[in-house]
Amino acid sequence: MIKKIAVIGAGSWGTALAVSLSGKGHSVKIWDINNEHLQELKDHRENIRFLPEVKFPDGIEISFTIEEAISGAGIVLFSAPAQHFRSAFDGAIPYLKSEMVLVNVAKGIEQKSLMRLSEIAFEKLPDAKYVVLSGPSHAEEVGRAMPTTVVSAAKDLELAEYIQDVFMSDRLRVYTNTDVAGVEFGGALKNIIALGAGISDGMGYGDNAKAALMTRGITEIARLGTKLGASASTFSGLTGIGDLIVTCTSMHSRNRRCGIMIGEGVKPSEATKKVGMVVEGMYTTEAAYQLAQKVGIEMPITEQIYHVINEKIDAREAVKSLMTRQKKHETEDVFQR
């Protein structure tokens, strides 16, 4: 069952998946909007910028036009950053055929529109065979064939199972799920809690505080997600709490590193500058805060982080406010069903 796969976007995650797929015998073509970067991939047979020390197997080709990459492919994998998904998708549309399966591995909520990425895709191509691949998966580890699990999610279970078969190996275990909204919300909103976990660490708080933040954090993410059509069970899974665990406990996470600086007393605007790259959680916090207000959902942790990163309150005040809220029953809402 050898497939032809186009990978659109040669960051660390797209590259790691290309290597993994090629290792299973699939034929993979990589394209990226940056021509110079593509030339480097071709010259070095390695992504020295974003996934160093992982050599490309022979089955990986570099394409210098998106048309060439997509032409003849059975599967088109989108691995552009979330805020660039719309333009990457627009660029691909002229070459897509209705039988091609589209897989998106980006995680985020689009700014301003507050749309999930699948909503953007279906708005443009209502009949797209669209799959989201998500889960606790640092690219650095997948590129090195370290054991990893992910979820293939599509409204149509058979489609999710098709991608499960294509990607699964004895190093990459793939589960299926039909809750596309839940998988997308989990992957995007975890970055809010990663910022918060960093802030907690930066303030010198311990493992107890961070575990509380993660557990109550996924609870409020689930509360928003279920209100917007997701299934609560998804947030207890690999793309929910699983991905949150990986993000909050790793120094790979830019969101967490940014949070640590804020917790140490650096101004949020300064901390973002110092990280030097996009801190997705800053956008996601704003998006979630707006969504929660819009649909009338209580998200106390998100709200406090929103006020901290907008320099309205100090991190210590935020913690005090969270610890002294009205007393609660643990499962009064979302998981109680």
Place this chain on the structure above:
Amino acid sequence: MIKKIAVIGAGSWGTALAVSLSGKGHSVKIWDINNEHLQELKDHRENIRFLPEVKFPDGIEISFTIEEAISGAGIVLFSAPAQHFRSAFDGAIPYLKSEMVLVNVAKGIEQKSLMRLSEIAFEKLPDAKYVVLSGPSHAEEVGRAMPTTVVSAAKDLELAEYIQDVFMSDRLRVYTNTDVAGVEFGGALKNIIALGAGISDGMGYGDNAKAALMTRGITEIARLGTKLGASASTFSGLTGIGDLIVTCTSMHSRNRRCGIMIGEGVKPSEATKKVGMVVEGMYTTEAAYQLAQKVGIEMPITEQIYHVINEKIDAREAVKSLMTRQKKHETEDVFQR
């Protein structure tokens, strides 16, 4: 609302809670089965063995008999190790009055009987006012008043709320839950996964593998727990995934340290000896394996860890077996309701 509280068992957790309660103005008496240890507590006004560098506030008294500790108390807090709960409870029974509220903070399943600790208590005193206090709470951090959350669980919500009021402070946030079985299973069975997380770390696997182990681990714990009367939602909360996160990511955990040695190739029997203290997860794995067999529940991770610690298979074989199991839908069972 000043209460008189007896603490039975002066390990690190009982001591940390005594300090926290005394800090709220409650009057606390500590008793322990080891007289020499009690004399040390009295002489140093500090638990130098198990919670060093945390000075006792004036509100803590040391009692040299269990009768003296319990006499006149409104609340009796049991903090003996799980396998010693039965004897500690037996020792207290002659002095308990029906109006006293009993709080247990030990986590475990009794060996051989495979009973939860509340089952032991209710077998002896069917009308006991019995509360379980559990959650992600390293004693070292609670003793230092670092922000922590726990759950007060009782069949009777009002009783759980009573203990919530007694314990809650701006550093210790207490939620209530009425799912006693779920809270007890979460606290006990997490140690299986902590062993597994250690093994994964010891084998040199990464954050992806560990997050997968934790997420799929809590799923199978919930599968067993719900079969035995617990509510699935509890396993998504502080006493389930929350406590699992703290245990699997901290070097404080003996279970995890034991697992690391096994992952590095030390024989399980040797590793247990080297830890030098009780590795509760070794017993819990056996108990859960037996319970799962008895009620016909699939627990693939527990089963593999059981075989590894009993030296039936090698850790690498266990990982391969887990990664290459039959393909699955993610939420086919427990959280899908």
